[in-house]
Amino acid sequence: MDKPMYGVVLFPSVSHCMRAESLVQAAGLRCKLIPVPRELSSDCGVALRFGWEERERIQALLDEAGLEHEGIYPLS
Amino acid sequence: MSKIVNAQGLSCPQPVLLTKKAMAETSDILTIVDSPDQAENVARMARGAGWTVQMDGKEDGIYVRVTRPQEAAPPQSAETVRPAAAPLAVGTAQPAGGPLVLTIPEDTMGRGERELGTVLIRAFFHTLLQVQPCPDVIVFFNSGVRLVVEGSPVLEDLRALAAQGVQLLACGTCLGYFELKDKVAVGTVSNMYAIAETLLGAGKVVSL
Numbered sequence: 001m002d003k004p005m006y007g008v009v010l011f012p013s014v015s016h017c018m019r020a021e022s023l024v025q026a027a028g029l030r031c032k033l034i035p036v037p038r039e040l041s042s043d044c045g046v047a048l049r050f051g052w053e054e055r056e057r058i059q060a061l062l063d064e065a066g067l068e069h070e071g072i073y074p075l076s
Numbered sequence: 077m078s079k080i081v082n083a084q085g086l087s088c089p090q091p092v093l094l095t096k097k098a099m100a101e102t103s104d105i106l107t108i109v110d111s112p113d114q115a116e117n118v119a120r121m122a123r124g125a126g127w128t129v130q131m132d133g134k135e136d137g138i139y140v141r142v143t144r145p146q147e148a149a150p151p152q153s154a155e156t157v158r159p160a161a162a163p164l165a166v167g168t169a170q171p172a173g174g175p176l177v178l179t180i181p182e183d184t185m186g187r188g189e190r191e192l193g194t195v196l197i198r199a200f201f202h203t204l205l206q207v208q209p210c211p212d213v214i215v216f217f218n219s220g221v222r223l224v225v226e227g228s229p230v231l232e233d234l235r236a237l238a239a240q241g242v243q244l245l246a247c248g249t250c251l252g253y254f255e256l257k258d259k260v261a262v263g264t265v266s267n268m269y270a271i272a273e274t275l276l277g278a279g280k281v282v283s284l
Contacts, residue, residue, distance in 0.1 A: 014195060035199040046199055 004074035174279030175212035
């Protein structure tokens with residue numbers, strides 16, 4: 001697979017996602033709150049999108065904060 | 077021979093909408109407008125659809141000639157594919173009788189919880205770039221005008237929409253009330269006449 005442009009992290013709830021957004025922005029990283037892409041889930045919800053190259057930093061941030069999330073997926 | 081669209085004396089977004097309508101019917105159009113801003117708006121919309129644009133300032137107005145490039149599809153399927161984005165149809169999929177207009181009366185979506193409302197409106201503008209049909213015009217008023225100024229959470233998406241020919245009209249009275257007139261970052265500052273005409277002349281109005 002070609003290197004994806006973005007990573008997307010899904011969360012158990014909207015408020016988890018909003019917390020994650022504040023954390024990521026406080027760390028000075030760029031991210032965008034988007035609806036969960038249809039190919040990942042048919043549920044309504046929001047996800048956090050970021051540049052694919054940032055996935056490890058984001059993962060570390062979430063783990064450090066103990067913020068529950070449902071996985072990081074590639075998105076082109 | 078060009079089809080002539082005389083948009084002199086008409087206020088934004090009429091020149092763009094009339095040109096767009098003509099683009100669905102023919103391949104060579106000459107639109108005449110009063111001001112450089114209007115000429116720019118027509119040009120931007122046409123270029124966004126992949127058409128060629130020539131502008132000529134004359135004594136009685138600005139002549140904007142838009143022509144469909146030879147290799148493009150015929151009017152019935154005037155689609156333009158943008159890199160890394162879904163295909164956007166310009167000049168087609170118009171509701172019978174007029175343009176598709178979206179009204180944004182607040183800087184949040186829905187009522188009850190403001191925090192949730194900010195999440196929703198951001199998600200909404202994100203999806204506008206990916207779903208069909210795309211609005212022809214988006215009208216912002218009351219606190220909705222906050223979305224077109226510097227620092228708005230949906231600025232990037234609005235810029236992308238504008239680049240694809242979507243007209244963004246923000247109420248000037250509202251911008252004045254919030255003292256944001258000099259912070260407008262995208263779209264056109266409009267007035268109640270243009271907004272009322274746009275709503276009344278629409279084929280379909282979607283109110284958020």
